[in-house]
Amino acid sequence: xxxxxNINKYYNTGTVNEICLFEDFNLSIEEGEFVSVVGSNGxxxxxxxxxxxxxxPVDSGTIYIGKENITHMPEFRRLRRIGRVYQNxxxxxxxxxxxLENMAxxxxxxxxxxxxxxxxxxxxxxxxxxxxxxxxxLEDKLHVKVxxxxxxxxxxxxxxxxxxxxxxxxxxxxxxxxLDPKTAEVIMxxxxxxxxxxxxxTIMVTHNLRYAVDYGSRLLMMHQGxxxxxxxxxxxxxxxxxxxxxxxxxxxxxxxx
Amino acid sequence: xxxxxGILEEGLIYAVMALGVYITxxxxxxxxxxxxSTFPLGAxxxxxxxxxxxxxxxxxxxxFLAGALAGCVTGFIHVKLKVRDLLSGxxxxxxxxxxxxxxxxxxxxxxxxxxxTIFENPFLAEHVPAPLSPYVIVLILFLITLACKVLLDLYxxxxxxxxxxxxxxxxxxxxxLAKDKGMVKIIGLALANGFTALAGSVYCxxxxxxxxxxxxxxxxxxxxxxxxxxxxxxxxxxTSPFSSVFKKELRPTTAVIAGSVLYKACISAAIxxxxxxxxxxxxxxxxxxxxxxxxxxxxxxxxxxx
Ligand SMILES: Nc1ncnc2c1ncn2[C@@H]1O[C@H](COP(=O)(O)OP(=O)(O)OP(=O)(O)O)[C@@H](O)[C@H]1O
Ligand SMILES: [Mg+2]
Numbered sequence: 001x002x003x004x005x006n007i008n009k010y011y012n013t014g015t016v017n018e019i020c021l022f023e024d025f026n027l028s029i030e031e032g033e034f035v036s037v038v039g040s041n042g043x044x045x046x047x048x049x050x051x052x053x054x055x056x057p058v059d060s061g062t063i064y065i066g067k068e069n070i071t072h073m074p075e076f077r078r079l080r081r082i083g084r085v086y087q088n089x090x091x092x093x094x095x096x097x098x099x100l101e102n103m104a105x106x107x108x109x110x111x112x113x114x115x116x117x118x119x120x121x122x123x124x125x126x127x128x129x130x131x132x133x134x135x136x137x138l139e140d141k142l143h144v145k146v147x148x149x150x151x152x153x154x155x156x157x158x159x160x161x162x163x164x165x166x167x168x169x170x171x172x173x174x175x176x177x178x179l180d181p182k183t184a185e186v187i188m189x190x191x192x193x194x195x196x197x198x199x200x201x202t203i204m205v206t207h208n209l210r211y212a213v214d215y216g217s218r219l220l221m222m223h224q225g226x227x228x229x230x231x232x233x234x235x236x237x238x239x240x241x242x243x244x245x246x247x248x249x250x251x252x253x254x255x256x257x
Numbered sequence: 258x259x260x261x262x263g264i265l266e267e268g269l270i271y272a273v274m275a276l277g278v279y280i281t282x283x284x285x286x287x288x289x290x291x292x293x294s295t296f297p298l299g300a301x302x303x304x305x306x307x308x309x310x311x312x313x314x315x316x317x318x319x320x321f322l323a324g325a326l327a328g329c330v331t332g333f334i335h336v337k338l339k340v341r342d343l344l345s346g347x348x349x350x351x352x353x354x355x356x357x358x359x360x361x362x363x364x365x366x367x368x369x370x371x372x373x374t375i376f377e378n379p380f381l382a383e384h385v386p387a388p389l390s391p392y393v394i395v396l397i398l399f400l401i402t403l404a405c406k407v408l409l410d411l412y413x414x415x416x417x418x419x420x421x422x423x424x425x426x427x428x429x430x431x432x433x434l435a436k437d438k439g440m441v442k443i444i445g446l447a448l449a450n451g452f453t454a455l456a457g458s459v460y461c462x463x464x465x466x467x468x469x470x471x472x473x474x475x476x477x478x479x480x481x482x483x484x485x486x487x488x489x490x491x492x493x494x495x496t497s498p499f500s501s502v503f504k505k506e507l508r509p510t511t512a513v514i515a516g517s518v519l520y521k522a523c524i525s526a527a528i529x530x531x532x533x534x535x536x537x538x539x540x541x542x543x544x545x546x547x548x549x550x551x552x553x554x555x556x557x558x559x560x561x562x563x
Contacts, residue, residue: 076431076435076438083433094430108419109435112416113436114416
């Protein structure tokens with residue numbers, strides 16, 4: 001279980017640009033839940049993920065995984081049990097290393113990074129198999145540097161890499177935004193498959209309302225650092241795209257535009 | 258012939274250091290100025306150790322370790338104390354200057370001409386046949402450089418080496434792999450400065466003395482070698498003269514060694530054009546500038562082609 005308690009987060013503290021993003025923000029996610037998060041640009045979705053992963057500090061409040069207080073745990077320790085795909089496709093892979101080397105790196109997560117061979121030859125076939133599931137032909141380009149791949153191809157690889165080793169949480173930030181509609185469809189299916197087969201607790205930020213409605217067991221709408229809609233279970237199943245659109249419009253009217 | 262041998266000798270000595278700079282500049286993306294002081298650190302330690310009766314071969318390893326320690330300090334200052342990369346290097350460089358003098362027994366110049374070195378010792382005198390003796394220095398240097406290169410290549414293909422390459426490429430991924438990127442950087446800096454100090458040790462034994470100012474401009478020489486080697490012989494896109502002839506890409510570490518020899522050849526050419534040895538640092542910096550400008554020109558061209 002993941003719990004954010006009374007989170008306060010300011011940006012640019014002490015300057016004229018100071019903004020309060022989260023004020024007494026609370027969120028509790030049960031084990032095995034698949035939360036889709038929608039919300040307008042700048043509503044704080046990425047910031048929330050950053051707070052969970054420890055990429056940015058909070059000004060006050062506590063973060064728990066189960067009974068463990070991880071508020072002050074450094075980011076790299078938290079990411080041991082978290083797989084993360086960033087909004088920026090460049091952040092999930094190493095451009096100057098080959099596809100094979102990238103896969104091997106991801107495969108070694110959680111193992112000691114010692115003086116053993118970086119790429120285990122015996123694993124190559126299994127890398128090829130999992131790349132095949134993307135349907136992008138990457139399995140035939142194992143020795144190509146990732147830097148020459150397109151943003152979408154990299155993002156698809158980043159998803160594979162993030163969930164390659166045993167993890168408990170999967171954190172996805174618009175991981176299909178850079179993909180063409182067909183590939184996005186494939187990756188979304190793959191995501192669902194990974195989440196189900198590994199029983200991962202998942203948070204998926206998306207601007208694709210259909211994905212938010214079709215996938216996941218819970219739906220969160222963010223606005224100005226607050227969860228303005230939070231539906232789970234049967235309530236979530238009943239949500240339609242039109243409902244979300246209506247809510248979006250209502251919000252922008254409230255804001256005076 | 259002696260000119261060529263001279264170029265090879267100098268080039269190979271500095272090649273070991275250039276491998277270190279390759280680690281920091283190309284792999285870690287960290288402009289590390291501490292090499293300007295770890296090169297003389299190796300030299301000072303070697304001179305003192307040899308005078309104290311330590312075996313010359315052992316001084317190579319001692320120098321590597323001392324350099325690695327200094328690299329850790331630079332890394333610690335940058336990673337843990339959060340000082341900017343360039344400044345961390347400058348702090349260590351400045352501080353080590355005094356320490357190097359201390360290691361050398363308070364003297365700015367320590368001759369070891371009369372001592373045994375890896376180039377001059379009874380073993381070599383006995384076992385090397387006379388016709389080979391003019392080449393023995395180059396041969397030894399070649400072996401040392403080759404050993405360093407092979408070890409570095411092997412290391413870069415280990416899990417730890419993968420992580421080192423990853424941290425310069427994309428720090429966020431290293432964090433995603435649940436590894437402390439700061440530690441990885443420190444390891445990289447340690448390795449780089451280890452190589453540099455090792456080169457300093459070889460330099461000292463080759464020249465037969467330690468001199469406090471030998472380190473000035475080390476980073477520039479290293480950078481020039483790295484950029485020249487990598488840019489000329491292994492361009493990222495398009496074809497290099499090498500790859501078009503041999504139908505195969507050169508390993509960057511090999512390119513760096515070739516770059517170092519090439520660079521020394523340029524310096525030697527400049528001197529033979531009538532410039533004096535006193536102008537050496539000026540030549541060094543101007544040549545470096547030319548290399549920088551030319552390499553960015555090339556890159557631009559590659560980009561507009563693409
Ligand atoms: N490092 C930062 N410094 C200052 N302000 C920031 C920083 N990061 C985010 N913000 C601000 O916090 C707010 C929320 O940003 P965030 O990136 O979380 O939005 P988001 O919901 O992910 O938006 P998008 O849908 O565009 O990705 C924005 O107003 C943004 O300007
Ligand atoms: Mg975002």
